[in-house]
Amino acid sequence: xxxxxxxxxTLALVLTGCSTADTNTATGTDTAPAATGAQVEFxxxxxxxxxxxxxxxxxxxxxxxxDRPTDLMASIRPDELVFSDGQQELAMAMPxxxxxxxxxxxxxxxxxxxxxxxxxxxxxxxxxxxxxRITTDDGEVLLEEEMTTFDNGFVGLWLPRDVxxxxxxxxxxxxxxxxxxxxxxxxxxxxxxxLT
Numbered sequence: 001x002x003x004x005x006x007x008x009x010t011l012a013l014v015l016t017g018c019s020t021a022d023t024n025t026a027t028g029t030d031t032a033p034a035a036t037g038a039q040v041e042f043x044x045x046x047x048x049x050x051x052x053x054x055x056x057x058x059x060x061x062x063x064x065x066x067d068r069p070t071d072l073m074a075s076i077r078p079d080e081l082v083f084s085d086g087q088q089e090l091a092m093a094m095p096x097x098x099x100x101x102x103x104x105x106x107x108x109x110x111x112x113x114x115x116x117x118x119x120x121x122x123x124x125x126x127x128x129x130x131x132x133r134i135t136t137d138d139g140e141v142l143l144e145e146e147m148t149t150f151d152n153g154f155v156g157l158w159l160p161r162d163v164x165x166x167x168x169x170x171x172x173x174x175x176x177x178x179x180x181x182x183x184x185x186x187x188x189x190x191x192x193x194x195l196t
Contacts, residue, residue: 042083042090046072053081053092057100057156060118064126064151074118076100076188099161099182102154103190105130105169116154116189123153123191128171130155134180136165171195 043049046069048056060074073084078099083090094100102116104123113121126149134143134157142165147155159182167190168177174195180186 039090039092042085042088046083046085053094054098054158056092057081057118061102061116061152061154061156062150063119064122064153067151068119072119076102076116076118078182078184078186078188097161098158099163099186100188101157101159101180101182101186101190102188103157103167103169103193104149104152104154105171105176105193105195106153106191107174107195110191110194113189113191114187121152121154121189123149125149125171126151126153131170133168134159134165135168136163167193169193169195 040049043051043056048059051059056074057076060068063069071085075082076094078094080091080093083092100116102121104110104113104121104125106124109124111121128149130147130149132143132145132147132155133141135141142159142163143157149155161182163182165180166177167180169175172195176193176195178190178193180190
């Protein structure tokens with residue numbers, strides 16, 4: 001019965017990680033919550049011991065291809081990072097004042113995604129330099145810099161919570177823009193930014 005429950009939990013993460021939802025790097029002052037008891041044991045078993053939630057996200061999001069763990073699902077929600085290894089599930093709280101948004105600009109090919117999966121999502125533009133500008137709806141510039149996509153084709157952005165704005169990306173003579181939100185019901189995976 002435990003195996004069935006774990007299998008169902010893993011299946012749920014697979015279906016929600018890098019999928020659509022049912023409903024429609026700025027720095028913060030809050031530190032990421034530290035792992036406790038059972039979390040430490042689980043993280044140790046998956047080579048993530050000693051890392052807080054922000055370090056785990058940064059580590060896993062940078063992996064691509066064969067470097068990604070095949071026995072671990074990790075899905076980012078606005079309020080928590082959810083893990084499953086087929087036997088056990090674990091959730092770690094996200095920082096209260098920051099929101100993680102993973103963005104995969106594309107030219108020709110993309111996929112639907114709402115909650116970013118750190119271990120399965122794959123974008124088109126891997127290891128590419130991008131010019132990224134992020135502004136809020138009231139005109140505040142949150143970020144304006146050159147960034148390089150990870151091996152998974154995404155760039156990871158830690159943004160303030162409860163913000164609505166626009167992300168603009170330029171790459172190799174092409175550009176695009178799309179809206180985003182960092183509210184409690186916001187997407188953590190943005191794959192709709194086409195560069196034309």
